[in-house]
Amino acid sequence: MKVLVTGATGFVGGRLVPALLAADHDVSVLVRDRDRYDPPDGVTVFEGDVLEEGSFEAALADVDAAFYLIHGMGAGGGFEDRDRRAADNFATAASAAGVTRVIYLSGLGVDDDDLSAHLRSRREVERVLAEGNFDLTVLRAAIIVGDGSASFRMVRQLASRLPVMITPQWVSTRVQPIAISDVIEYLVAILDVPETADDTFEIGGPDVLTYREMLIETGKLLSGREPFVVPVPFLTPRLSAYWVDLVTDVPASVAYPLIDGMTTDVIVTDDRIRSLVPIELTPYETAVRRALEEAEGVTIAADARAIQGDR
Template sequence: MAERRTVLVTGATGFIGRRLVPALVDEGHDVRAMTRRPESYDGPGKAVAGDVFDPGSLVDPLDGVDVAVYLVHSLDHPDFERKDAEAARTFAAAAAEAGVGQIVYLGGLGADGEDLSPHLRSRREVEELLGSTGVPVTALRAAIIVGAGGISWELTRQLVKNLPAMVVPRWVSTPTQPIAIDDVIRYLVGVTGRPEARGRVFEIGGPEQMTYLQMLQVAAEVTNGRRVPIAPVPVLTPRLSSYWLALVTDVDVTTGRNLIDSMGTEVTVTDHTIRDIVPGDPLPYDEAVRRALEEQ
């Protein structure tokens, strides 16, 4: 177990943050949950007001903080690359000024040097910008995170729930490595405040490398007790795919398009050194799906 630290969690009310804050509290850390609307926060830890686009608003939340967990993204914005870079620069400068000892960042899988999608390229840029002012960054890179409320999981869940059959783009044959939200939280908690994790990049994933097609089929079997007929076709462009997703799910077109652009890139774990810092076997995909459905 890591020493007791003062930890700031940005994005404390989001998909990851609302699970991470109580887990860090349970670990014995003093946790500040940063949100733009602290008056409406009803979770554990201490609610603090802060906006990653406003340097002045970050002074008080970061004062005396040992570890800052950065869980901010603007995927629902058309110009998310610019916004995410701006926010990362602002936060990195404020963290350095406050003397923060570690920034923990949840980014995206994908080999360096590949032709990354705008989404994955942005995640990598944010990772670099967070470390640009000298604060040691611990980056956890993940692919699809399976958990109730996560955008990628919601796409999967709603597709297999709403459609008796599917015509899907070619990207369904791309390999990826989904990971249960429980394991993401376990890894985030495990590296927080750990000196041996500072300044390092870790890849995290579940035990199986799967295609999106296989993920859809397993999710359909767990959800409905049967497989769904799925036919890949070559003509669905990312733009057409995003409109199709918006039609049959509640994910908006902009977010869907930004996610789909990444689904043609293979994102699998090639380095398992995270287990040296945080031991334990990750949950298999079908169990992650069951837990997500139970929580739903």
């Protein structure tokens, strides 16, 4: 199958491209700067920007399926408008090119009036893409655990830099994180499962945890010590965003929208994907250990009490 990956330089796209190659797909990518992308052997590279009509359409010629992995949040304020315009341009171009299928990785969360700006933007992108003349498959995920994930980077740095944390009330919010390896496996597998076309699915790992439990587990794996987490009621999402900005290196433009969505539970309520794509899900502890090993260049002990290797 001829497949196009947008966002190929990102956290998910960078892992998806080699996985698609390993599955014997004909892979091309769309990047904004060809000189800053080192493609795997066999990948065709197109340069363009979905915000600029006329710059990217050639990448869609003769494509069977396209992965839409573009999000504008990291570019600062106004990401909602950028995401909407980018999705509209892409849907129009993909429809004109005769693309049969588009796959979009969105965010997990209940559709109600309390959606954060981040999740509202994801839902708007889903709506815009759904207007295209192709089958749209949406996978909704909560925190993706892996080296390079902004959400997990916040968790890792908080757990490693603050042995005692005075935290916002959102540490009691429940979340269903998923390993990046499982996300990639889902994305590749659905290409061969026709029943997943033109539908929306929720994906998550096997563990439902609070953010407090995630911080504690990550801290134990990092140092062998359990961080002390004390939630307090007066730290609003906005105040806690300033706190995260001070303690971690996650850009404020990314941290603020993410934290805004941490006040409501994000867990899988529809697990139909499990019967269509029956993969073995990775436990949170295993996913964290792999992410830390990749990020830190160390071997994390399986008993979660020690770290071996040079720091």
